[in-house]
Amino acid sequence: MATLSDNKSKLSQVQALVDILKVDFRVHDLPPEKRVAALEELKVFGRDANQSDPIFTREGIEMLCKHAFEGTDNKSALEAMRCLANALLIAPETRHIFVELGYAEKAVNRYQRYRQNDSSHEEFLAGRILFLVTYATADLLKWLEEYKLAKYLNDAIMRHGKIYSKVNSNEQPSAMQDMAFTETTKLLFNITHFAPEKVDLFSRSIPSLFKILCRRTLPSLPLQSSIAHLVNALLNLDLSSQPGCVFPSFDPTCNVARLIRVLDLSVGSPNDNHDDQRNRLFDEAGVPLITLLRKVFEISSGQAKECVRKRLLPSDEQRKDPLGKGGSLASRLLQLSTSAVALNTRQHLASLLFEVSNSNPEEFVRNVGYGYASGLLLSAGVQLPQSALEDLSTSSDTFGRSFNPVTGQALDREPELKDPLSEMSEEEKEREAERLFVLFERIKRTGVVDIQNPVEKALHEGRFEELD
Incomplete structure (x- = not known):
């Protein structure tokens, strides 16, 4: 058997293995263990497309398909499926073959x-x-109905859901079960x-998917896991077809609260260097999560809507400071909605907060402050009338406190602005006035700006007073 350490080139070794396996399928002259060994060796070679061309030809793909789907030896079939999966991934043109x-x-x-066979390996590879x-x-339509793939996918997801069916059970899937579930949800x-x-063919998978979401232990970076x-699998399904599963009667908020928990774990503060990795990952993979939350909010009512608003919008307590300054989830979402580190997700986050504000511009500004709301309103072509801004400047929170419509901070918590001249002596005021006079004269002489020195203007208007 050829090996990587032989003097023969990799290309000739790959070709030899393909030829041996082609003949073997026809005459079955290799013992099962040697067939598995040959396929394992071919798999190693096939991880790198360089000088592995015989694997990616029509003859090579056909040979692997025969061993994977028409052979009688299960171990050889699984090994052939591994080779085939690698080939389909590395060389996309083989998919058409x-x-x-x-x-x-x-x-x-x-x-x-x-x-x-109760084999997660088979589910994973197939x-x-x-x-x-x-x-x-x-x-795909033939796959779903004539080949019954829709039924098999639903059955697979329900089977994974049964792992979490025991009440108060901490049972979690094995690593292989988790990998198989990932491939099934990617396929869905x-x-x-x-x-x-x-999509209506998969409505019966919605309860199991939400069960797994709620009972699965969440890692510290959920968007790096299954x-x-x-979340992606739920994204395209018709959630309105199963309202009783999305908002179960025993706790209408459990599923939406879990999605918000995933969001909470996935979003860091843009101002914290320790959260750089978290925010980069969120910006790459966070759009489906935000989109799913928007879809769920759209069809929710009552308790579920209130749960979303309570978690995603700033509370009255947070108005002690300008909005977006704290470490709460609402503050971090506001920070990311205007952050340069979230180019992919910031528009989606702003849209989520707008929709949670009943898609009402005035309510949106009241909830997050005009400073954060203006970007989305501008990009959406929504203009807030001046009268609305004036109304907002006199509105108040549930404690009756007025707040700044731009920053969202309660007015009674804003720092008092001191008169900059109040702590200056008369001599300091005179020196400052002289400095400003000279500065304005220099600007005037440049000719770049047509400007009148305010001291000169005050003199002409008779606003100077002679002092003893």
């Missing part, structure tokens, strides 16, 4: 076989292969994205 060879239905059948091939096929997202007219793919 896979479809043209007609192996989609066999891959779907392999995906549902994991239930018989799910990944199908996920990658969704980018190269127009036959792609299918609902490319075939939006069939939680991110779960």
Whole structure:
């Protein structure tokens, strides 16, 4: 058997392995353990596309498909699926070859076989292969109905949900179960994205997805885990078809509160260097989470809406300082909505806060201050009438305190502005006046600005007083 340490070139070794495995499928002359070893070696070579061309040809892909979906040895089949998944990932053109060879239905059948074998490895590998091939096929409708992929996906998600079914159980999935779930949710997202007219086929998965979201232990960076793919999977589904599951009667706020908890863990302060990684990750992966929250808020009512407003909008207590200055979730969201470190998400965050304010410009300004609201209103082409700003300047919070409409801070908490001249002696005032007189004269002589020295103007207007 050829190895990486042999003197032969990598290309010749890869070609030799492909030839051996092609012949083996026809005549079955390799013992199962040697077949697995050959496929394992081919898998190692195939991790790098350089000099691995024989794997990515039509003949190479067909050979891997035969071993993966038509062989009788399960270990060899799993190893061939690993090789195939790598090839489909590294060389996107092989996805079209896979479809043209007609192996989609066999891959779907392999995906549902994991239930018989209770094998997360099979779900993971078949799910990944199908996920990658969704980018190269127009036959998704046939997959969903004729090949029954919609049924198999729903069954898989319900099976993952059962892990969390025990009340007060701390049971969590194994690493392999989690990886399999990730591939299943990625496949669900792609299918609902490319075939939006069939999202109703997956409505029965909504309860299990929310169950997993609520009972799954959240890592410190949720958007680096399978939680991110779960959010994506929910994104395209018709949540209004299952209102009783999105807002269960025993606690209508549990699901929306969990989404806000994920948001809370994902958002850091732009002013804290320790939160740089958190905010970079959020800016890369946070848009689906914000969008899902907006969708849930849109169909929610009563308690759920109030829960969102209470967590995402500044409280009256926070008006002791200018809004956006503290470390609460509401403050961090305001900071990010205008931050240069959140170029992808800041517009979405501002839109979320606007919608939570009932999409009412005056209420939006009242909630977050005109300083934060002006950017979104300007980009949306919404002008706030001067009369509205005047009304806001006299409005008050639930404690009856008036607040600054620009900063959102309660007026009775704003620092008193001191007269800068109050602590200056007469001599200091005279020196300052002389300095300003000279400065204005210099500016006037440049000719750049047509300006009149205010001292000269006061003299002409007779506003000077002779002193003893």
